[in-house]
Amino acid sequence: MGVRVAVDALGGDRGPEPIVAGALEASSETVAPILYGPADLDVGGLPIVPASESIGMDEKPGEAVRAKPDSSLVRACRAVGDGEADAIVSAGNTGAMLAACLIELRRLPGVFRPAIAVPIPAERRPSVLIDAGANADTRAEHMLQFAHMGAIFAEEILGIERPEVRLLSIGEEPEKGNQLTLEAHELLASSDLRFTGNVESRDLLIGAADVVVCDGFTGNVCLKLLEGTIKAVLDALRSEIVSTRRGRMGGLLIRPAARGLRERLDPDTYGGAYLLGLRGIAVIAHGNSSPKAIANAIKLAARGVENGVVGRLAERFPERPARSRDEISV
Amino acid sequence: MGVRVAVDALGGDRGPEPIVAGALEASSETVAPILYGPADLDVGGLPIVPASESIGMDEKPGEAVRAKPDSSLVRACRAVGDGEADAIVSAGNTGAMLAACLIELRRLPGVFRPAIAVPIPAERRPSVLIDAGANADTRAEHMLQFAHMGAIFAEEILGIERPEVRLLSIGEEPEKGNQLTLEAHELLASSDLRFTGNVESRDLLIGAADVVVCDGFTGNVCLKLLEGTIKAVLDALRSEIVSTRRGRMGGLLIRPAARGLRERLDPDTYGGAYLLGLRGIAVIAHGNSSPKAIANAIKLAARGVENGVVGRLAERFPERPARSRDEISV
Numbered sequence: 001m002g003v004r005v006a007v008d009a010l011g012g013d014r015g016p017e018p019i020v021a022g023a024l025e026a027s028s029e030t031v032a033p034i035l036y037g038p039a040d041l042d043v044g045g046l047p048i049v050p051a052s053e054s055i056g057m058d059e060k061p062g063e064a065v066r067a068k069p070d071s072s073l074v075r076a077c078r079a080v081g082d083g084e085a086d087a088i089v090s091a092g093n094t095g096a097m098l099a100a101c102l103i104e105l106r107r108l109p110g111v112f113r114p115a116i117a118v119p120i121p122a123e124r125r126p127s128v129l130i131d132a133g134a135n136a137d138t139r140a141e142h143m144l145q146f147a148h149m150g151a152i153f154a155e156e157i158l159g160i161e162r163p164e165v166r167l168l169s170i171g172e173e174p175e176k177g178n179q180l181t182l183e184a185h186e187l188l189a190s191s192d193l194r195f196t197g198n199v200e201s202r203d204l205l206i207g208a209a210d211v212v213v214c215d216g217f218t219g220n221v222c223l224k225l226l227e228g229t230i231k232a233v234l235d236a237l238r239s240e241i242v243s244t245r246r247g248r249m250g251g252l253l254i255r256p257a258a259r260g261l262r263e264r265l266d267p268d269t270y271g272g273a274y275l276l277g278l279r280g281i282a283v284i285a286h287g288n289s290s291p292k293a294i295a296n297a298i299k300l301a302a303r304g305v306e307n308g309v310v311g312r313l314a315e316r317f318p319e320r321p322a323r324s325r326d327e328i329s330v
Numbered sequence: 331m332g333v334r335v336a337v338d339a340l341g342g343d344r345g346p347e348p349i350v351a352g353a354l355e356a357s358s359e360t361v362a363p364i365l366y367g368p369a370d371l372d373v374g375g376l377p378i379v380p381a382s383e384s385i386g387m388d389e390k391p392g393e394a395v396r397a398k399p400d401s402s403l404v405r406a407c408r409a410v411g412d413g414e415a416d417a418i419v420s421a422g423n424t425g426a427m428l429a430a431c432l433i434e435l436r437r438l439p440g441v442f443r444p445a446i447a448v449p450i451p452a453e454r455r456p457s458v459l460i461d462a463g464a465n466a467d468t469r470a471e472h473m474l475q476f477a478h479m480g481a482i483f484a485e486e487i488l489g490i491e492r493p494e495v496r497l498l499s500i501g502e503e504p505e506k507g508n509q510l511t512l513e514a515h516e517l518l519a520s521s522d523l524r525f526t527g528n529v530e531s532r533d534l535l536i537g538a539a540d541v542v543v544c545d546g547f548t549g550n551v552c553l554k555l556l557e558g559t560i561k562a563v564l565d566a567l568r569s570e571i572v573s574t575r576r577g578r579m580g581g582l583l584i585r586p587a588a589r590g591l592r593e594r595l596d597p598d599t600y601g602g603a604y605l606l607g608l609r610g611i612a613v614i615a616h617g618n619s620s621p622k623a624i625a626n627a628i629k630l631a632a633r634g635v636e637n638g639v640v641g642r643l644a645e646r647f648p649e650r651p652a653r654s655r656d657e658i659s660v
Contacts, residue, residue: 058503060505123562123566133500136500136507136508136509137508137509168551170463170466170547170550170551170554173388175390177466177547178466178467178547179466179467181547200554200558201551201552201554201555201558202554202555202557202558202561203558204555204558204559205558205559205562205563206558206562217500217507217508217511217548218547218548218551220500221498221500221531221548221551221552222531222551222555224500224530224531224532225531225532225534225552225555225556225559226555226559227532228530228531228532228533228534228535228536229534229535229555229556229559229560229563230559230563231532232453232535232536233535233559233560233563233564233591233595234563234567236453236591236594236595237564237567237587237588237591240587240588240590240591241584241587241588243587244586244587246583246586247583247584247586247587249580249583250579250580250581250582250583250584250585250587251580251583251584252580253576253577253579253580253581253583254571254577254580254581254584255580256574256576256577257567257570257571257573257574257577257580258567258570260570261563261566261567261570264566265563265566
C-alpha cells in the first residue's frame with residue numbers, strides 16, 4: 001500500500017466531481033487516496049469514509065470547525081491525527097483547514113505558528129513563498145521559523161540543496177523595510193540559514209531566491225497579485241490580438257508558445273500549498289481546482305510523506321517550547 | 331507664462347540627457363519647465379538654475395539632504411517652497427525627495443504624513459494606489475487621510491467623479507485582514523468617503539476601485555510586484571515565441587497588438603507618482619525614465635497645479651492640528 005492521503009471530497013467551489021476525478025488520477029501503487037464525503041458518492045472504487053456535512057468557503061473558520069466536527073474536512077484532518085492517513089488534501093476554506101489542522105493534527109513542539117508555503121513558478125527555477133497567508137499578524141521570531149520551514153520545503157519538495165533564503169522587503173539594503181522586516185532581517189542574518197538579504201517583489205517571478213520569507217498578510221497579497229496580474233496580462237493580450245484579423249492569424253501561430261507559458265504559470269501545475277509546522281502533512285488546493293490540480297496536490301502531499309518533511313521539521317525545532325501567548329485561537 | 335515646473339536635472343539613473351529632452355518636449359504655452367543642474371548643461375534654451383551637486387540613488391535620504399543643501403534636488407524643492415516655481419519633478423532618490431519636500435515644502439496643516447499616489451493602468455479605467463511607499467510603518471488614522479488624498483487625486487488628476495475607495499486586504503469580508511487593516515476599515519466605513527469595502531490584490535490590474543488604500547510597505551510591494559510581473563510575463567512570452575519559426579511569424583503579426591498592451595501597461599505612460607500632503611505639488615518619476623516619461627511627469631505636475639490639488643487638500647484637512655509624534659524625522 002502506498003502513502004494514504006485523506007482527501008476532502010466536499011471542499012472547493014466546483015463540487016465533488018473534479019476532486020474524485022483528481023483522486024482517481026493520482027491513485028497509483030505508491031499513492032492511496034481515501035475520500036471523505038457522502039457515502040453515496042460515485043468514487044470509482046476508491047475507499048470512501050462517510051462524512052455528509054461540508055464547510056462552506058465563506059463560513060467563519062473557527063465557528064465552522066467547532067460546529068461541524070463530522071464534516072468532511074474535519075474528519076479528513078482527524079484521520080491524519082489518528083494515524084488512519086498520512087496526509088490531508090483539501091480544496092476548501094483555507095481558514096477552516098488551518099483551524100481543523102491545529103485541533104486535529106496539532107502543531108509540532110517548538111513551532112510557534114504554522115505557515116503556508118506556496119511554490120512560485122519562477123523563471124530561474126521554482127521557489128517557495130512563505131508565509132502566504134496563515135498569519136495576518138506576525139512577529140519577527142515567527143518569520144525566522146517560517147524561513148526554516150521554507151528551507152526544508154525547498155530541500156525536500158523542490159529538491160534544492162542549500163537553498164538561498166531572502167526576506168521580502170521594499171529595498172535590497174538591510175536598512176530598507178518596516179519595523180517588522182528590520183527585526184526579521186537581524187534574526188535571519190544571525191541564523192545558520194543561507195540568508196542572502198532582502199529581495200524586492202519585482203523579482204519574485206524571475207526567481208531571485210529559493211525561499212522568500214514574509215509575514216502572512218504581505219505573502220497573501222503577493223500571491224493573489226501575482227496570480228491576478230499574470231491572468232490579467234495574458235487575457236488583455238488575447239483580447240488585443242483577437243480584435244484584428246492580422247492579430248487573429250498571429251494568435252493561431254503563437255498558440256503553442258502561449259500555451260507553454262500559461263502552463264508554466266498555471267497554479268494547477270503545482271496543485272497546492274503546504275501548511276507547515278504541524279504533526280502531519282497538509283496540502284491546501286485552490287478552491288476552483290481542476291482534476292489535474294487535485295491530482296497534483298495529492299502527489300505533492302505524498303511526496304512530503306515520502307521525504308519525511310514532518311520529521312525534518314521536528315529536528316529543526318527541537319528545543320523551543322510552545323508558548324501559550326503564541327497559540328492561535330481558533 | 332505657464333505653470334512653472336522645477337525639474338531636477340541630476341535625478342535618475344540615466345544622467346541629465348533624457349531629463350532635458352523630456353523637459354523640452356513638455357515645454358509649451360501652458361507648461362514652463364525650469365531645470366536645476368550644472369550651469370554648463372546644454373538645455374536647448376530652457377531656463378536653468380545652477381546646482382552642481384547631485385544626490386545619488388543609494389544615498390541615505392536624510393543625511394544626503396542635510397549634507398547637500400545646494401544639490402539639484404534640494405534646490406528644486408526649495409524653489410517651490412519659496413514660490414519661484416509651482417511644482418517639482420525629480421526622477422531621483424525617492425526617500426531624498428520625500429525628505430527634501432518635508433523640509434522645503436513642508437506638510438499641509440492637518441496632514442499627518444505625506445503619501446505617494448501612483449496611477450495604476452487598470453483595465454476598467456485608471457485607478458490610484460496610495461500609499462505606494464512613503465511610509466513603511468503606518469497607523470489606521472494615517473490611512474484614512476491617504477484615502478482622502480487618493481480621492482482628491484482621482485477627482486482632479488484622473489477626472490473621476492465621486493471615486494470609489496477600497497481598502498487593500500486579504501479578503502473582501504470586513505473581518506479579513508491584519509490588525510492595521512481592521513482598524514482602517516472601521517475608520518473608512520464611518521467616513522464620508524464613498525467607501526465600498528475591501529479589495530483583494532488580484533483585482534488591482536482589472537480595476538476594482540478608483541482609489542486603493544494601503545500602508546506604504548504593502549503599497550510599495552504591490553507596485554513593484556505589478557511592474558515586475560507584467561514585465562516578466564511579456565518577456566517570457568516573447569522568448570517562448572521567438573524559440574520557433576512558427577512563433578516568430580506569429581510574433582510579427584501580433585506585434586501591433588502587443589505594442590498596444592505594452593503601452594497601456596508601461597509606467598512611462600503616466601510618468602510618475604504624486605507625493606501628496608505637502609504645501610506644493612511634487613511628482614516622483616521613475617529612476618530610469620525615458621524623455622517621454624519625464625515629459626509626462628512634468629505635464630502631470632502641471633495638471634495638479636492647474637486643478638488646484640493643494641487647495642483641495644487644504645480644504646479637506648482644515649481642523650486637524652499636526653501632532654508632533656506624527657512628524658517624520660528626516
